[in-house]
Amino acid sequence: xxxxxxxxxxxxxxxxxxxxxxxxxxxxxxxxxxxxxxxxxxxxxxxxxxxxxxxxxxxxxxxxxxxxxxxxxxxxxxxxxxxxxxxxxxxxxxxxxxxxxxxxxxxxxxxxxxxxxxxxxxxxxxxxxxxxxxxxxxxxxxxxxxxxxxxxxxxxxxxxxxxxxxxxxxxxxxxxxxxxxxxxxxxxxxxxxxxxxxxxxxxxxxxxxxxxxxxxxxxxxxxxxxxxxxxxxxxxxxxxxxxxxxxxxxxxxxxxxxxxxxxxxxxxxxxxxxxxxxxx
Amino acid sequence: xxxxxxxxxxxxxxxxxxxxxxxxxxxxxxxxxxxxxxxxxxxxxxxxxxxxxxxxxxxxxxxxxxxxxxxxxxxxxxxxxxxxxxxxxx
Numbered sequence: 001x002x003x004x005x006x007x008x009x010x011x012x013x014x015x016x017x018x019x020x021x022x023x024x025x026x027x028x029x030x031x032x033x034x035x036x037x038x039x040x041x042x043x044x045x046x047x048x049x050x051x052x053x054x055x056x057x058x059x060x061x062x063x064x065x066x067x068x069x070x071x072x073x074x075x076x077x078x079x080x081x082x083x084x085x086x087x088x089x090x091x092x093x094x095x096x097x098x099x100x101x102x103x104x105x106x107x108x109x110x111x112x113x114x115x116x117x118x119x120x121x122x123x124x125x126x127x128x129x130x131x132x133x134x135x136x137x138x139x140x141x142x143x144x145x146x147x148x149x150x151x152x153x154x155x156x157x158x159x160x161x162x163x164x165x166x167x168x169x170x171x172x173x174x175x176x177x178x179x180x181x182x183x184x185x186x187x188x189x190x191x192x193x194x195x196x197x198x199x200x201x202x203x204x205x206x207x208x209x210x211x212x213x214x215x216x217x218x219x220x221x222x223x224x225x226x227x228x229x230x231x232x233x234x235x236x237x238x239x240x241x242x243x244x245x246x247x248x249x250x251x252x253x254x255x256x257x258x259x260x261x262x263x264x265x266x267x268x269x270x271x272x273x274x275x276x277x278x279x280x
Numbered sequence: 281x282x283x284x285x286x287x288x289x290x291x292x293x294x295x296x297x298x299x300x301x302x303x304x305x306x307x308x309x310x311x312x313x314x315x316x317x318x319x320x321x322x323x324x325x326x327x328x329x330x331x332x333x334x335x336x337x338x339x340x341x342x343x344x345x346x347x348x349x350x351x352x353x354x355x356x357x358x359x360x361x362x363x364x365x366x367x368x369x370x
Binding site: 010 | 296297298299300301302303306307333336337338339340341342343344345346347
């Protein structure tokens with residue numbers, strides 16, 4: 001019989017009563033990340049009812065609207081706090097938190113480091129497009145130094161955040177980075193991140209042509225994908241490179257992979273211990 | 281391996297969902313797709329498709345479906361509801 005493959009799988013997970021095509025611009029990588037996430041969940045064969053997608057505000061916040069899981073569209077930067085509450089209320093659910101770079105690193109930066117420290121069993125998917133896309137192209141903490149934006153017409157003076165280094169420093173259980181050009185690798189990372197216990201951070205580099213690319217020497221959306229193809233280097237090859245070769249290169253792959261038990265597991269075992277002692 | 285699959289694919293592009301970003305057109309190894317005068321991706325050289333799956337994986341709008349030609353033609357049953365009809369359905 002005709003087996004269902006590729007995008008037909010994705011069509012089964014979409015809410016078709018929402019208006020399609022989606023609101024994202026032509027060539028935006030967010031759609032590819034959404035497709036990859038759906039494929040990862042399909043690979044893991046998790047029922048739709050056991051998946052919770054929590055999204056913040058911004059272009060990435062729109063992704064939760066289009067998929068047929070349990071979805072929450074929360075306030076700006078607080079997606080991780082909502083996700084923590086949901087995971088503690090029902091630890092059986094697979095909670096996936098979709099955030100943009102502004103959402104996760106500036107407004108919700110505090111929540112990100114403390115969620116990592118606490119090691120709550122949530123998968124944080126950070127869609128890094130280097131800019132605040134929806135509000136008109138202001139500089140975000142992930143905007144690379146020297147690039148032009150709406151609020152920095154003469155070039156960004158601040159250094160940008162390295163999400164991977166930040167998450168690793170805060171003690172996250174699983175830290176990985178992928179790009180929307182290397183979709184198969186990103187899918188593998190997502191499958192691993194969702195199936196691991198504890199807090200997982202996945203940074204997906206996705207191009208924003210409308211607000212970032214047009215002002216920074218990328219004439220078409222395709223040019224941004226060519227940049228991703230050229231700039232992204234697997235982590236093992238990146239480590240062998242000299243300092244000179246590393247300029248403008250972006251290491252991708254898995255940076256931290258541990259199996260420490262999540263906060264909800266430790267909480268439940270403490271609860272069981274206290275009950276055994278005769279507490280109420 | 282890839283050659284065995286060459287010319288055995290049926291590629292469908294949903295024009296309503298395509299935004300014409302050109303990713304599929306640029307990166308297709310067989311140059312199967314082209315942008316039409318209306319700015320949408322169209323299938324031009326279907327026989328050259330090696331079914332690498334790049335366009336399907338990288339379409340941000342889920343507008344491309346690549347299937348086995350034999351399956352589609354052998355299956356006389358009506359095709360599954362396309363994205364276009366389900367859009368209006370609910």
